[in-house]
Amino acid sequence: MTTPNIETKLTAQTNGAQGDVVQTQPPDAGEVPWYELINDAPEPPEDAMQQASTILYVMSILWGRYEDDRAVLVSEQTNVIYDSAVPGSVIVPDGYVVFDVPARMIESERRSYRIDEWGKPPDFVLEVASESTAARDLSEKREIYARMGVQEYWKLDKHGYYGEPLVGERLVNGEYNRFELHTESNGEVWSRSEVLGVDFYHRLEDGISTFSLWDSVTGERLKTPGEEVAARQAAEAWAQDERQMRQEAEARAQDAESRAQDAESRAQGAESRAQSSEAARLAAEAEIERLRRQLHGR
Structure with missing residues (x-):
């Protein structure tokens, strides 16, 4: 980067009729933006x-x-x-x-x-x-x-x-x-x-x-700050995708468990109905046997 060669310049000014000479220096070169000191142009090379x-x-x-x-x-x-x-x-x-x-x-x-x-x-x-x-x-x-x-x-x-x-x-x-x-x-x-x-x-x-x-x-x-932000956003997006996939997997597992419970409930209902049907059949057979005995006992 070009650094200016700064020279101290004194400017003589006449102060009114008294003819006093006032010497002024330019602003501190260290406080002037560097690009204003290069070839007197207010822009970089x-x-x-x-x-x-x-x-x-x-x-x-x-x-x-x-x-x-x-x-x-x-x-x-x-x-x-x-x-x-x-x-x-x-x-x-x-x-x-x-x-x-x-x-x-x-x-x-x-x-x-x-x-x-x-x-x-x-x-x-x-x-x-x-x-x-x-x-x-x-x-x-x-x-x-x-x-x-x-x-x-x-x-x-x-x-x-x-x-x-x-x-x-x-x-x-x-x-x-x-x-x-x-x-x-x-x-x-x-x-x-x-x-x-x-x-x-x-x-x-x-x-x-x-x-x-x-x-x-x-x-x-x-990384640059921009790369850090991009990496963080990518990591957050990946984590969000992971959370979403995990939630979807958990939802599928819960749905499968619910279907299994429904199937078990239906099986239990069928077994209960079968047991009730068997009990009714046995009761009917017992009633038939009782009636037969009653008939023969006359």
Whole structure:
């Protein structure tokens, strides 16, 4: 992401007839939206869309990962002021994470992250390549992040501007050293962020460059908030289907039991009627026998 080179300009103004000269400075560069400082144009670079999907994907996952932790600040494309005493000491990472700071207060009350105010730089910084930003990401920004003390600097590239799709670096004695890059048999490459506990994966899928993030401990793929919602809705729909099928099975079982009880009741009724018929037959035979004896006894 391009960071403006901000110069302090003094404007001399004459105050009425007394001829007093009033020197005014522009607003604090750190409080001005970054896109208003690029080429004096109130819009992002023309190739910003080359970065947008990757930035959104990664940072939304990290936002969801730390959403409930009030001491973790996750931000994207906002100003980081690394020396408030020096005008123009502002840089705009594509994304960054800061641990052990009052994140909610910073989000609600500040427009910039000031290192001298909170006493520490970001722990993790992400840059995503575009044609207009790649060279600076590899040189000037990398040097600034090292001077700031950013512990991990990660670069992702779908388009080949960095020369490689995935690079993670850790700060050691003021200089960046690369994390080990692993290559799988299917061509995937991945590297582990120690400060995040996240594995970054890159692969080509039908010729399309894709990234994914995985939890280093559980081995589970991390989802964006949208994917989490979709997965939850799918799970709820599956559970609802399961409940409905179980209820239907229980209803069928109850119906079968009811039919069995009806059949048993009918069988008992038939047996009762048969017993009554047999009793009537025996009674009739007894009556016939009594009448016969009575007839012979005359």
